[in-house]
Amino acid sequence: MASGAGLRRITQEIADCPHCGGRHVFSVLVRVRGAGAEAVPLFGGPSGGTTLAFTCPNTHKIISASVPNPSEGDIIGPADPDQADAEPEPTEQEYADWIKASRATAVDFCKTMLTTATGAVPVYFAVLKYLGADAVSGSWFSRIGAVPPLLFLAAAIVFALALRPRFASVKQADFADFRTARLRQLNRDILAGLALFAAGVLLAIFLSVGALWR
Numbered sequence: 001m002a003s004g005a006g007l008r009r010i011t012q013e014i015a016d017c018p019h020c021g022g023r024h025v026f027s028v029l030v031r032v033r034g035a036g037a038e039a040v041p042l043f044g045g046p047s048g049g050t051t052l053a054f055t056c057p058n059t060h061k062i063i064s065a066s067v068p069n070p071s072e073g074d075i076i077g078p079a080d081p082d083q084a085d086a087e088p089e090p091t092e093q094e095y096a097d098w099i100k101a102s103r104a105t106a107v108d109f110c111k112t113m114l115t116t117a118t119g120a121v122p123v124y125f126a127v128l129k130y131l132g133a134d135a136v137s138g139s140w141f142s143r144i145g146a147v148p149p150l151l152f153l154a155a156a157i158v159f160a161l162a163l164r165p166r167f168a169s170v171k172q173a174d175f176a177d178f179r180t181a182r183l184r185q186l187n188r189d190i191l192a193g194l195a196l197f198a199a200g201v202l203l204a205i206f207l208s209v210g211a212l213w214r
Helices: 090-131 140-144 149-162 172-211
Strands: 005-012 024-032 049-055 062-069 073-078
Touching: 005 049, 005 062, 024 049, 049 073, 090 149, 090 172, 149 172
Parallel strands: none
Antiparallel strands: 005 024, 024 073, 049 062
16 A cells, blocks of 8 residues: 555564564554644653554564554554655645745744835935925924834834744643744734835825925
């Protein structure tokens, strides 16, 4: 039976064969639980085993041995040694890569937006100076003109808070919930920072167009 999507091999060693006294290493086929299945909390410690029948390669007699049950799947039985493992499905590999890179993608985006938001402040004042809006004072235009840089700075603060490391004591069984909560918090901070930055950009465009018509 060839291993395919959702299947993998583990090794089972028999150090002292009851028939020939030699050391044998057998391959066991395991059905891996789906990556999209709901996480199940587990207590640490031994998880029992499954008794399988192997064949001694020297005497061709049956060897009964208990194989520990893996935490990530279910034992199917001894694997055919003449058949090689199949390559994982492309969608499964891509799914695993997306899981690994999801947090790094969000963090890199926050870093980029932090630099962009802080850099937008001097660019904004340079554009207004070029348009001659700095000469206008004592009007609604000059008062509203201070709002975009404040929005840019507020967005930068939100992105900086999103990047702030969080210290917490997390057990392995609780890591999935901790990771989900952290990613959701990153998403909320990103949306809030983008809203502030977009509001600043739109208002800056409005003021720049208004400066052209003054």
